[in-house]
Amino acid sequence: MTAPAEAPIRVDDPESTESRDPGLPWNVVVWNDPVNLMDYVVWVFRRLFGHSEQEATRLMLAVHHEGRAVVASGPRERCELDVYRLHHHGLWATLEQG
Amino acid sequence: MTPFAWNGHSITVRLDEHEASLLARLPLLLAGVGLEADDAAAGRLYPAAYEEDEEADGEYRRLMTGELDRARSEDRDVFAETVRRGRYAIAVSDAEAWLRVIGDARLALAARRGILEGSDEWEQLIRIDPDLALVAWLGHLQAVLVDALADAMG
Numbered sequence: 001m002t003a004p005a006e007a008p009i010r011v012d013d014p015e016s017t018e019s020r021d022p023g024l025p026w027n028v029v030v031w032n033d034p035v036n037l038m039d040y041v042v043w044v045f046r047r048l049f050g051h052s053e054q055e056a057t058r059l060m061l062a063v064h065h066e067g068r069a070v071v072a073s074g075p076r077e078r079c080e081l082d083v084y085r086l087h088h089h090g091l092w093a094t095l096e097q098g
Numbered sequence: 099m100t101p102f103a104w105n106g107h108s109i110t111v112r113l114d115e116h117e118a119s120l121l122a123r124l125p126l127l128l129a130g131v132g133l134e135a136d137d138a139a140a141g142r143l144y145p146a147a148y149e150e151d152e153e154a155d156g157e158y159r160r161l162m163t164g165e166l167d168r169a170r171s172e173d174r175d176v177f178a179e180t181v182r183r184g185r186y187a188i189a190v191s192d193a194e195a196w197l198r199v200i201g202d203a204r205l206a207l208a209a210r211r212g213i214l215e216g217s218d219e220w221e222q223l224i225r226i227d228p229d230l231a232l233v234a235w236l237g238h239l240q241a242v243l244v245d246a247l248a249d250a251m252g
Binding site for chain 1: 144145162166169198201202205208213233237240241244245247251
């Protein structure tokens with residue numbers, strides 16, 4: 001079997017990330033990691049998002065038990081800023097739409 | 099003897115000479131992250147913001163990595179200027195910089211030992227690996243400092 005003359009090429013469309021459904025909110029996801037202390041993660045959620053200790057603990061436990069949890073939602077720019085602040089605090093965070 | 103506590107308006111610090119000299123090494127350790135190729139610590143401290151979109155992630159990194167570098171450099175400077183042996187007090191904002199420096203050092207050291215995800219048994223390795231013993235000791239300090247800062251938060 002030979003390679004097709006027109007091999008699939010990934011076309012990088014500079015607008016691709018802008019062409020998603022703008023109606024869908026963006027989510028900030030924090031992933032579980034084995035090194036950050038639970039109490040530290042709770043403190044970060046309180047410090048960055050102004051959560052109560054109970055809410056911050058609930059989110060931390062969701063990350064711990066489920067491997068990941070959505071910790072904030074909203075416009076893309078705000079979520080990117082949240083991801084930046086979480087990275088600055090050593091948390092493993094990503095953003096995704098939907 | 100607790101190394102950190104909230105006294106009502108600032109964070110008190112109590113470190114002996116050995117503890118202070120170990121901590122004083124952390125800014126240099128962190129300033130070296132990413133200087134060598136394939137440094138696992140760089141991957142952990144600068145994770146992808148977009149898991150499945152390389153282009154969006156590249157754009158995010160173009161905009162934010164310099165900002166993250168500057169913020170971490172400021173944290174290291176605050177830490178280096180304030181860490182010393184003895185009993186003294188530091189501002190809450192400085193203590194937050196300490197927390198990030200100690201936390202980043204733990205992440206960097208652990209990442210270089212291959213501890214990135216899904217290895218909750220890593221603490222067993224502490225007994226035979228001096229770098230991981232340092233990670234554990236820094237974890238103890240971080241836990242006490244988090245308690246003090248949580249007290250400051252009320």
